[in-house]
Amino acid sequence: MALGDEVLRMERVGKRYPMGDTVVDALVDASFVLSEGEAVAILGPSGSGKSTLMHLLGFLDSPSSGEILFEGRPVAALTERQRARVRAEKIGFVFQAFNLLPRLTVRANVALPLAYLGHPPPDAEARVDRALALVGMSNRAHHKPGELSGGQRQRVAIARALVNEPRILLADEPTGNLDTKTAAAILELFQELNRQGRTIVVVTHSPEIAGHFRRQLHVLDGRVAEKGAAS
Ligand SMILES: Nc1ncnc2c1ncn2[C@@H]1O[C@H](COP(=O)(O)OP(=O)(O)OP(=O)(O)O)[C@@H](O)[C@H]1O
Numbered sequence: 001m002a003l004g005d006e007v008l009r010m011e012r013v014g015k016r017y018p019m020g021d022t023v024v025d026a027l028v029d030a031s032f033v034l035s036e037g038e039a040v041a042i043l044g045p046s047g048s049g050k051s052t053l054m055h056l057l058g059f060l061d062s063p064s065s066g067e068i069l070f071e072g073r074p075v076a077a078l079t080e081r082q083r084a085r086v087r088a089e090k091i092g093f094v095f096q097a098f099n100l101l102p103r104l105t106v107r108a109n110v111a112l113p114l115a116y117l118g119h120p121p122p123d124a125e126a127r128v129d130r131a132l133a134l135v136g137m138s139n140r141a142h143h144k145p146g147e148l149s150g151g152q153r154q155r156v157a158i159a160r161a162l163v164n165e166p167r168i169l170l171a172d173e174p175t176g177n178l179d180t181k182t183a184a185a186i187l188e189l190f191q192e193l194n195r196q197g198r199t200i201v202v203v204t205h206s207p208e209i210a211g212h213f214r215r216q217l218h219v220l221d222g223r224v225a226e227k228g229a230a231s
């Protein structure tokens with residue numbers, strides 16, 4: 001895949017939740033293209049639809065209207081099984097709350113997504129080593145999450161998201177639980193991953209953090225707009 005190739009396309013995508021007698025339009029007519037190698041920050045106030053958008057980008061949820069195309073193919077045309085497969089192989093997720101399993105070592109946590117692949121790769125151990133090295137956590141491989149700082153836990157969660165060598169890395173407020181200095185270090189890590197060619201999409205409340213990304217999408221009341229574009 002070459003830099004600039006289309007990875008994911010949203011075409012007038014909407015998400016509507018039923019709420020008693022009424023509905024919530026969490027996302028309205030979202031249309032944009034994500035290209036290989038891009039670094040995108042998603043900004044917007046609480047409740048504006050950022051997480052809804054991220055779930056749709058990662059096929060964790062289906063749209064109520066419109067179409068999502070991954071590598072040119074409509075996601076809706078895939079079976080549930082195929083969709084899970086693409087998600088496992090091509091998409092890495094990082095959440096605000098780390099979501100590490102406390103009883104497993106760092107190494108075992110990072111190895112977990114390899115088990116979701118149809119056939120665990122023969123180089124599984126090497127992949128875990130590479131992912132841990134990328135985030136600077138090789139020397140903590142045998143620790144448990146409870147023995148790590150917040151920033152170190154998030155690094156482990158990022159290594160876990162990278163272990164399958166996904167095409168896209170999606171992160172929903174990955175620095176929301178971290179102090180300013182640690183958040184800056186995690187942000188620097190995302191930028192390094194992008195410099196190495198990975199496509200990344202990061203949700204943040206912070207305009208300061210978003211300012212470091214080449215492209216910014218603003219979400220307001222479920223509507224997505226490019227920063228700077230006339231609305
Ligand atoms: N499962 C659901 N059922 C009903 N409404 C929902 C559901 N999930 C989200 N919503 C509504 O959709 C809107 C967008 O929610 P979303 O979680 O995407 O916001 P957000 O931008 O991620 O906010 P935050 O910054 O607080 O994380 C909100 O009004 C929310 O109440």
Ligand SMILES: [Mg+2]
Nearest residue numbers: 050051052172
């Ligand atoms: Mg959210």
